[in-house]
Amino acid sequence: MRIRKMKKSFKRSLWAFHINTGSCNACDIEILATLMPRYDAERFGIKLVGTPRHADVLLVTGPVTEKIRDKVIRVYEQVPDPKLVIVIGGCGSTTGVYQESYAVTGPVDNCIPVDVFIPGCPPRPEAILYGVARAWEKLEKIMKEGSKNAS
Amino acid sequence: MHPDDIVARFSSELKGHFTASRIQETAEGLDGSKKRVRLWLSIDRDVFHRAVSLLKEFGPPHICTPMASKEYGDTIELIYPFTMNYAAEPFGELVVILVVDIPRDDLRIRSVCDLVPGILYMERETMEMLGIIIEDIPDPRRLFTPDSLGDTYPMRD
Amino acid sequence: MDKTITYPLQIGPTHPAFKEPVRFSFKVEGERVAGVDIDLGYTHRAIEVISKERNFIQTIYLLERICGICSVSHPMAYCMAVEDASGIEVPPRARYIRTIIGELERMHSHLLWAGVAAHEIGFDTLFLYTWNIREKVLDCLEQFTGNRVNYAMLTIGGVRRDLTDDLIPVIEQTLEYYLEVYQRTSEILLDDQSIRYRCEGTGILTYDQAVALCAVGPTARASGLAKDVRVDYPMLAYPDMDWLKPITPLDIGKEPAGDVYDRMVVRVLELKQSVDIIRFCLDNLPEGPIASINGSIKIINKLKKVQGEGIGRYEAPRGEVAHYDILDMSECPVQMKVKAPTYSNAFAWVPMLQGSEIADIPIVIASIDPCIACADRMTILRDDGATETLNAEYLHSLSVNKMKEVKSRCSG
Structure with missing residues (x-):
């Protein structure tokens, strides 16, 4: 069922920009592992890009430290609409083990709107793929509604 | 290099400013033949720079962790863990821990960046985390913490 | 002009x-x-400060999340520091199991590094190749510990899960696989002309600079400073391996120049060394218990009565990890100072x-x-x-x- 839905939504490739807001790198290497030959997210056209201005999706990891907060907001503003934010990992979703820290101002939805949370410390590559697919559906929906409103 | 040599050199050179030493040895390995040696040396603040240069006579000291601290009443104890005699003989490394008491009403200590250049980050961290002023430090800026922290020192009790 | x-x-x-x-x-x-x-x-997440409010067992899992790639090294150094301060013994079998996990982690980390380095010079085929062979050691770690990244294997006074007999062939197969691919990988990484051209003579750190700036790990060893905590400071199973030597470019008959290429050489040779260390540990794995104290509550109760300080050091894939812990009759560490390898090497x-x-x-x-x-x-x-x-x-x-x-x- 889901596969059929996914097929329907794969109209164009999805470009993602990854921003680390103070994570421990575990989620970051799992994102890379998702793109590698074993899981091969690139066969769906999912690609990491080097600048937020080319991206459809923002992948955010980490609990948002105080020093980086402004930069996260700035990167979010640079992503063109329609855009989605996916939070990867437990600390981005809830600040996880880093709660009570004076240097952490997260979780991520404290500073930018979030569409999909992928829990896990770190989430497995399969979970990341699934989360991205869910986000994709949402993006297609937004675009469809957008074009309806325009016409 | 034997820890006793360092203790002897310290007590002859620093005299009254060298207050205590403690050697701890632990046997390691299945047959217990290898020794893990740690040496604690308590010295006065005034001779701290001199003490590190004495240590340097035995070989280049390597700073092992950032400075830890313990607080008692009106003093703060600052702990400098160095390691010596690395890359020389197998399992011959010696951990030398210098312990310095600093009075709470005069939180200053001299920088040893000129002797061990690699210590700069640890000294910068000590300044922002504990509020201890490192004198003659080549780069006194903050290292980790945001400027908004102001005069709060997170590692103090 | x-x-x-x-x-x-x-x-x-x-x-x-x-x-x-x-x-x-x-x-x-x-x-x-x-x-x-x-x-x-x-x-900066203020982990040292939050650890003051976490008890000794919670701190292990907090420290695992300092770095997702060295997720064994930090808890290892911390557990050794607490054991050093309190005098808790670690049974020999636990020491060997700790060594095996640490070395498996080193293998995955070095392969990860090789891929990232290849990507940085624009050699993306090699990036995909090394990350693909890295999945094998992750599978092995997953079967062994139950997780791909944060293993949660260590506890104070031992390890939490035993290396059962059915796991030994799994690890052996993994080692076999790496010995097979090692030849090809090392040829690509060390002999490829374009890699040599980009890496030789780039980013030089001399021996004297490495000593003065307190460089650690492969960065120091590539500059000819044969500094390896596993060989210098007796801990875990390493004192039983008399053949263990720090790896420098001299091992392939090359004078250390301290450039990027030498760092590559050190890491590639360490892959092979890790295989040898794990083989040794599997062959000589002692029998016995895997932890000296069973149960977290008992560990905390024991540590509550301890006053003292200890130092724990371990050679992480990137260099020396050192922890200094102060215990003072409380169920949380009074102070814990952490040094990660990049802290030392960032200066370099x-x-x-x-x-x-x-x-x-x-x-x-x-x-x-x-x-x-x-x-x-x-x-x-x-x-x-x-x-x-x-x-x-x-x-x-x-x-x-x-x-x-x-x-x-x-x-x-």
Whole structure:
């Protein structure tokens, strides 16, 4: 069922920009592992890009430290609409083990709107793929509604 | 290099400013033949720079962790863990821990960046985390913490 | 007439590292780097401060999350520091199991590094190749510990899960696989002409600089400073291995130059060394219990009655990890100071980057293995105040173009 839905939504490739807001790198290497030959997210056209201005999706990891907060907001503003934010990992979703820290101002939805949370410390590559697919559906929906409103 | 040599050199050179030493040895390995040696040396603040240069006579000291601290009443104890005699003989490394008491009403200590250049980050961290002023430090800026922290020192009790 | 323009160049600040993410401010003259300044602290999460409010067992899992790649090294150093302070014994079997996990982690980390380094010089085929063979050791770790990244294997006084008999063939198969692919991998990484051209003579750190700046790990060893905590400081199963030696470029008969290529040599040879160490541990695995105290509550109750301080050191894939713990009759550590390897090595970036080309910046920064997931955004500030953004793609394309140039020169 889901596969059929996914097929329907794969109209164009999805470009993602990854921003680390103070994570421990575990989620970051799992994102890379998702793109590698074993899981091969690139066969769906999912690609990491080097600048937020080319991206459809923002992948955010980490609990948002105080020093980086402004930069996260700035990167979010640079992503063109329609855009989605996916939070990867437990600390981005809830600040996880880093709660009570004076240097952490997260979780991520404290500073930018979030569409999909992928829990896990770190989430497995399969979970990341699934989360991205869910986000994709949402993006297609937004675009469809957008074009309806325009016409 | 034997820890006793360092203790002897310290007590002859620093005299009254060298207050205590403690050697701890632990046997390691299945047959217990290898020794893990740690040496604690308590010295006065005034001779701290001199003490590190004495240590340097035995070989280049390597700073092992950032400075830890313990607080008692009106003093703060600052702990400098160095390691010596690395890359020389197998399992011959010696951990030398210098312990310095600093009075709470005069939180200053001299920088040893000129002797061990690699210590700069640890000294910068000590300044922002504990509020201890490192004198003659080549780069006194903050290292980790945001400027908004102001005069709060997170590692103090 | 001198037409070289001097301008500042910034990398960062969303530059992920473990405890010490970095923003670089360069002073650039034409294509050459003339000055470097490093700004740390963007992912400062105050782990040392929060640990004051977590008990000894909770702290282990907090420390596992200092760095997702060294997720065994930090708890290992911490457990050794607490054991050192309290005198808790670790049974021999637990020491061997700890060693095996640590070495498996080293293998995955070095393969990860090799891939990232290849990516930085624009050799993406090699990036995919090394990350693909890295999945094998992750599978092994997953079967062994139940997780791909944060293993939760260590506890104070031992390990939490035993190495059962049915797991031994799994690890042996993994080692067998790596011995098979080692030949090919090392040939690509060490003999490929374009890699040699990009890495030799780039980012040099001399022996004296390595000593003075307290460099650690493969970075120090590549400069000829044969410093390896596993050999220098007796701990875990390493004292039983008399054949163990720190690896320097001398092992392939090369005088250490301290450049990026030498760091590559050290890491590639360490892959083989890790296989040998794990083989030794499996052959000599002692029988007996895997922990001296069973149960977290008992451990905390024992540590509550301890006053003292201890130091724990371990050789992580990137270099020395050291923890200094102070215990004072409480169920939380009174103070815990952590040093991650990049903390020491970050300083070494300054002499390495001095005088290098802009196109070489990514590989030099990556060469100390600081967890470069992305050298993500650079801004050039011109004197007239206009700001131009140099993003990672551009930086990467600079590097890739240099690679193409090199290739045409190699074949031509």
